[in-house]
Amino acid sequence: MERSRLIQAMEDILGPEGVIHEREQLRTYECDGLMNYRVIPDLVVLPVNAEQVQKIVRLCYDEGIPYVARGSGTGLSGGALPVESGVLIVMSRMKRILEVDLENERVVVEPGVINLWVSQEVADEGYYYAPDPASQLVSSIGGNLAENSGGVHCLKYGFTTNHVTGAEVVLPDGSVAHLGGGKAPDEPGYDLLGAFVGSEGTLGIATSITLRVLRKPEAVRTLLAAFKDTEEAGDAVSGIIGGGIVPAAIEMMDRLCLEAVEVAVSPGFPDAGAVLIVELDGPEAEVENQFERTMKICEDSNASEIRVAEDDAERALFWKGRKAAFAAMGRVSNDYYVQDSVVPRTELGAVLKRISDLGEEYGMRVANVFHAGDGNLHPLVLYDGEVEGEAEKAEKLAGDIVFACLEHGGSLTGEHGIGEDKKKYMPKMFTEEDLDTMQLLRCAFDPHYLCNPGKMFPTPRLCGERPGPFRMHPVQKAGLAELF
Amino acid sequence: METRNVSPEKLREIVGADHVRESTAADAVDGVEPAFVVEPGSVEEASEVMKVAGEEGLAVVPRGGGSKMGLGNPPRELDLIVSTARMNQILEYVPQDQVVRVQAGIKLEDLQETLSESNQMVALDPPETGATVGGVVATNASGPRRYARGTVRDLIIGIRVVLADGTVAKAGGKVVKNVAGYDLAKLFTGSLGTLGLIVEANFRLHPLQEASRTVAVEVESPQAAFEAVRAVKKSQVEPTAVELRYSEDRKLVVVLVESIPGGIDAKEEMVSFLLKPSGRVRTLSDEEAGRERSSLSHAGEDATVVRISAPPAELVGVMESVLGAAERRGLGHPEITGHAATGVTYVTLSGGETGTLDDFAGEVREIWVRRGGTVVLERAPVELKRRAGVWGPPADSIGLTRRVKEKFDPRGILSPGRFIGGI
Ligand SMILES: Cc1cc2nc3c(=O)[nH]c(=O)nc-3n(C[C@H](O)[C@H](O)[C@H](O)COP(=O)(O)OP(=O)(O)OC[C@H]3O[C@@H](n4cnc5c(N)ncnc54)[C@H](O)[C@@H]3O)c2cc1C
Numbered sequence: 001m002e003r004s005r006l007i008q009a010m011e012d013i014l015g016p017e018g019v020i021h022e023r024e025q026l027r028t029y030e031c032d033g034l035m036n037y038r039v040i041p042d043l044v045v046l047p048v049n050a051e052q053v054q055k056i057v058r059l060c061y062d063e064g065i066p067y068v069a070r071g072s073g074t075g076l077s078g079g080a081l082p083v084e085s086g087v088l089i090v091m092s093r094m095k096r097i098l099e100v101d102l103e104n105e106r107v108v109v110e111p112g113v114i115n116l117w118v119s120q121e122v123a124d125e126g127y128y129y130a131p132d133p134a135s136q137l138v139s140s141i142g143g144n145l146a147e148n149s150g151g152v153h154c155l156k157y158g159f160t161t162n163h164v165t166g167a168e169v170v171l172p173d174g175s176v177a178h179l180g181g182g183k184a185p186d187e188p189g190y191d192l193l194g195a196f197v198g199s200e201g202t203l204g205i206a207t208s209i210t211l212r213v214l215r216k217p218e219a220v221r222t223l224l225a226a227f228k229d230t231e232e233a234g235d236a237v238s239g240i241i242g243g244g245i246v247p248a249a250i251e252m253m254d255r256l257c258l259e260a261v262e263v264a265v266s267p268g269f270p271d272a273g274a275v276l277i278v279e280l281d282g283p284e285a286e287v288e289n290q291f292e293r294t295m296k297i298c299e300d301s302n303a304s305e306i307r308v309a310e311d312d313a314e315r316a317l318f319w320k321g322r323k324a325a326f327a328a329m330g331r332v333s334n335d336y337y338v339q340d341s342v343v344p345r346t347e348l349g350a351v352l353k354r355i356s357d358l359g360e361e362y363g364m365r366v367a368n369v370f371h372a373g374d375g376n377l378h379p380l381v382l383y384d385g386e387v388e389g390e391a392e393k394a395e396k397l398a399g400d401i402v403f404a405c406l407e408h409g410g411s412l413t414g415e416h417g418i419g420e421d422k423k424k425y426m427p428k429m430f431t432e433e434d435l436d437t438m439q440l441l442r443c444a445f446d447p448h449y450l451c452n453p454g455k456m457f458p459t460p461r462l463c464g465e466r467p468g469p470f471r472m473h474p475v476q477k478a479g480l481a482e483l484f
Numbered sequence: 485m486e487t488r489n490v491s492p493e494k495l496r497e498i499v500g501a502d503h504v505r506e507s508t509a510a511d512a513v514d515g516v517e518p519a520f521v522v523e524p525g526s527v528e529e530a531s532e533v534m535k536v537a538g539e540e541g542l543a544v545v546p547r548g549g550g551s552k553m554g555l556g557n558p559p560r561e562l563d564l565i566v567s568t569a570r571m572n573q574i575l576e577y578v579p580q581d582q583v584v585r586v587q588a589g590i591k592l593e594d595l596q597e598t599l600s601e602s603n604q605m606v607a608l609d610p611p612e613t614g615a616t617v618g619g620v621v622a623t624n625a626s627g628p629r630r631y632a633r634g635t636v637r638d639l640i641i642g643i644r645v646v647l648a649d650g651t652v653a654k655a656g657g658k659v660v661k662n663v664a665g666y667d668l669a670k671l672f673t674g675s676l677g678t679l680g681l682i683v684e685a686n687f688r689l690h691p692l693q694e695a696s697r698t699v700a701v702e703v704e705s706p707q708a709a710f711e712a713v714r715a716v717k718k719s720q721v722e723p724t725a726v727e728l729r730y731s732e733d734r735k736l737v738v739v740l741v742e743s744i745p746g747g748i749d750a751k752e753e754m755v756s757f758l759l760k761p762s763g764r765v766r767t768l769s770d771e772e773a774g775r776e777r778s779s780l781s782h783a784g785e786d787a788t789v790v791r792i793s794a795p796p797a798e799l800v801g802v803m804e805s806v807l808g809a810a811e812r813r814g815l816g817h818p819e820i821t822g823h824a825a826t827g828v829t830y831v832t833l834s835g836g837e838t839g840t841l842d843d844f845a846g847e848v849r850e851i852w853v854r855r856g857g858t859v860v861l862e863r864a865p866v867e868l869k870r871r872a873g874v875w876g877p878p879a880d881s882i883g884l885t886r887r888v889k890e891k892f893d894p895r896g897i898l899s900p901g902r903f904i905g906g907i
Contacts, residue, residue, distance in 0.1 A: 101795075101797075103795075103796075103797035104795045104796055104797050104827075105717075105796075147663065148663045148667075150661060154661070158634070158638060159661070159663075161637075161667070161670075162634060162638050171884065175883070176880070177879075177880050177881040177883070177884050178879060178880055178881060179881055181793075181856065181858070181879070182856075183794075183795045183855075183856030183857065184793040184794050184795055184827050184852075184856055184857040184858060185635075185793050185826055185827050185828055186624065186626075186635070186674075186791075186793045186828060186858070187793070187858055187879065188674070188858060188860055188875050188876075188904050189674070189875075189878065189879065189881065189882075189885050189903075189904045189905075190671055190674070190675055190679070190885055190888055190889075191637055191670040191671055191673050191674060192671070192881055192884060192885065192888070194637050194667055194670025194671065194673065195666055195667055195668070195670055195671045197667070198663050198666075198667055199666060199667075215717075215718070215719075215720055216720070217720060217722075218720035218721075238580060241580070241582070242579075242580050244603060244691035244692070244693075244694070244744075245691075246690070246691065282722055283720060283721055283722055283743070283747065283750065283751060283754075284750070285743075285746065285747040285749075285750035285751070286743050286744060286746075286747030286750075286751070288746075288747075289744055289746035289747050290744065290747075342657075342659040342660075342661050342662055343659065344578065344581040344583065344658065344659055345580060345581050345582075346578055346580045346581050371661070374659070374660045374661040375659055375660070375661070376661045409657075409658055409659070410657070410659055411657045411659050411661075411662040411663075411664050412664040413662070413663050413664050414659070414661040414662060414663065415661065415663055416663075417663055418663075418664055418665070422664075426664070426665065429657070429664055429665075430654070430655075430664075430665060431653075431654075433651050433652060433653045434653045434654050434655065434665070435665075436651070436653070437645075437647065437651065437653035437655070437668065438653075438655065438665055438666045438668065440888075440891040440892055441666050441668070441671065441888065441891070442666070443891055444884065444887040444888040444890070444891045445884065445887075456665070
């Protein structure tokens with residue numbers, strides 16, 4: 001299909017205000033939160049309802065045009081990176097909260113709804129939506145669902161996947177299916193919803209999402225403890241979790257990270273080799289008791305200082321420091337490269353040591369801020385993109401960190417997703433059989449390989465019987481290639 | 485229904501002569517008898533067995549502890565039962581990581597016993613005894629604790645399966661937080677042996693709580709039961725389980741709270757206070773509490789158990805529709821149990837003509853499917869299953885469901901006919 005005809009067809013579906021085709025405007029969408037990958041899409045479309053999404057997808061299906069869904073574009077693995085000669089479907093105009101049903105503890109939203117809006121919507125009634133990525137002010141529920149996003153509180157409360165109970169989905173052939181029921185539990189059949197959540201936009205486009213909201217806890221207690229180094233802080237983490245306490249959150253920051261945060265938002269954190277923020281929530285009596293035990297464990301692990309948040313303002317200050325960590329890196333380094341590997345908790349000490357050794361080997365600085373409770377590291381490799389070769393070196397170091405985590409029994413990614421960024425590492429974690437088996441699922445959903453193609457998997461097989469590396473769909477190649 | 489001429493020689497070569505045996509009546513699945521029962525001792529053996537089955541087109545039904553073989557439609561055909569009984573080891577367990585990796589054939593209770601030595605558990609408590617981990621995953625079995633901890637999908641973090649052609653594949657991993665690749669562990673949860681043979685599963689664990697109390701309130705009506713459930717649910721007491729036990733002579737809402745020794749009294753008091761408006765409240769003895777925790781009745785083998793999933797706030801409607809439908813058909817007062825705060829209700833009917841039970845199931849199904857729920861014959865005589873269908877009308881995702889099945893098991897040899905939509 002010629003580009004001008006495609007634009008016309010999209011305008012017929014969406015009206016002129018729903019189609020962006022000027023090159024300068026298209027540039028706005030060339031990358032997501034991972035800015036080292038950029039592709040300018042041929043066309044951006046902005047549907048306002050499921051029917052429009054369905055028509056767009058059907059058109060793409062009929063014409064063999066690849067497409068990518070985009071929420072708020074904050075993803076950190078290039079999931080919403082446009083594909084060449086493809087359409088970018090931006091969901092941000094679908095931002096209505098469709099239903100609030102607190103008797104059944106559920107809220108139904110359109111995918112463009114921002115994470116924080118959900119909690120705000122039900123706060124007065126004493127409820128909240130648990131998954132709280134640090135990007136919750138801007139990231140969309142559709143993006144959260146696609147990435148199975150986590151947050152600081154997912155240690156106790158689980159991830160997005162544990163809080164999504166249903167989704168209306170436009171499948172890659174343009175049909176609509178309701179996955180997971182949403183109203184009642186335990187829908188019999190394959191857990192297609194479970195497979196869809198975390199599929200990084202490769203299995204279809206969610207057009208309405210049912211979320212579980214929780215009753216707010218009665219009490220919340222937060223402390224900040226300073227340690228000589230990450231090892232002692234790590235001992236405290238082991239002590240707390242090993243003692244049968246399930247905190248709502250345990251976060252760790254190392255010295256370099258603390259320095260950056262101090263420059264950026266001045267939370268007044270102690271001058272220390274490592275700081276832990278521990279938050280407990282639940283029924284009052286239980287929390288009080290466990291909080292005392294937690295303080296004792298921190299003391300026994302040689303904490304040099306323990307601060308207890310006396311009120312919501314102080315708690316907010318602790319979290320402000322933590323949540324600013326990524327952004328703060330900009331204050332101590334021109335550029336940084338963030339990884340998201342996970343290791344079993346007992347391997348944390350060994351892996352942190354290895355990361356620090358690797359940093360020395362490469363002569364590069366690595367800051368650490370992470371979800372210590374579940375072993376999800378965010379090593380930030382600092383570099384200067386202006387210096388020839390530094391970016392490549394940083395990426396190589398980050399890769400070595402990932403391999404170290406895998407060697408210690410971990411995973412490539414805890415919450416940011418594979419996307420464009422880490423797909424090359426997938427064969428390090430999974431065998432060819434594992435990856436081919438995942439493709440079976442892909443082929444059931446997206447037989448023509450048009451839905452966010454090229455992400456997540458290195459070289460997926462085509463959906464026919466015949467094995468062999470993926471090749472671009474011929475229509476795909478021919479269709480829109482003459483554009484720019 | 486005819487079975488193929490299965491030659492056991494190849495199978496014996498793979499697993500050893502001792503681990504292939506001819507079937508007996510006890511191996512029949514809903515009255516359909518296989519030719520052989522095969523017990524592979526390793527993933528490799530399981531893979532070889534499936535390869536043979538795949539090449540020869542043998543219909544296979546996987547079996548774990550055999551405690552829930554009654555779930556599902558009668559198989560269209562059946563040549564082999566592949567039992568995971570010999571694959572019953574804990575493969576990796578580092579208590580401080582709160583994660584365990586096990587072979588699918590380990591019995592859940594055996595696993596729990598080992599974990600309890602480190603004060604941990606897989607937070608799954610289905611009522612069946614003798615169930616294996618693989619069976620629990622394949623049937624998506626759950627128990628009272630699901631209110632606080634969720635179901636298999638919330639606890640499983642990795643899986644290894646053998647597909648219909650013998651391919652061995654894994655997904656997930658052994659860390660609690662992990663988004664690399666598609667979440668096939670969830671896809672296989674509840675798949676009832678129709679996508680592949682589950683050979684390993686990894687779970688996140690929870691600490692055992694040091695103290696627990698079980699508080700019950702005697703209620704007089706569905707409305708009172710609902711009020712009791714609602715009061716607890718709307719509070720901030722964070723119970724572990726909220727259960728319903730409602731038969732002709734015993735009508736209770738039972739709340740399990742767990743905590744540390746220093747926190748348990750406050751929780752118990754709060755729950756008692758919340759339940760008081762609904763009826764007489766008492767804290768159960770440990771023995772009584774243990775009995776109440778098993779959610780399925782101990783009704784006889786031939787009982788029919790219907791599982792209704794409905795929006796939790798519709799509890800009164802569910803109970804009344806069941807009581808009304810049973811009474812109108814002279815089925816007496818059925819035993820209603822359930823994980824009341826989650827919307828899962830079980831109805832146990834002892835006896836009754838097939839036609840009557842079919843009518844009953846049909847009426848209840850008609851109501852709850854229309855209101856966004858599902859009605860499944862969790863356990864039923866074969867005749868009733870054939871007549872009423874086990875799963876009820878499939879959702880609009882059935883086309884996709886079929887495509888998934890076709891991709892994973894193109895020849896349709898795995899548990900043929902047992903699943904939703906005749907899959
Ligand atoms: C400062 C910062 C902090 C962050 N902190 C966290 C954190 O704490 N935890 C965490 O997990 N992540 C975090 N992230 C990453 C990011 O915010 C999350 O991945 C988020 O879920 C992405 O949402 P989005 O709306 O921006 O999605 P996008 O980036 O627009 O898209 C992400 C993926 O979702 C797909 N997608 C979008 N909408 C749909 C839809 N409707 N249907 C199907 N697929 C869809 C896209 O195709 C893409 O693959 C952070 C990012 C930043 C920039």
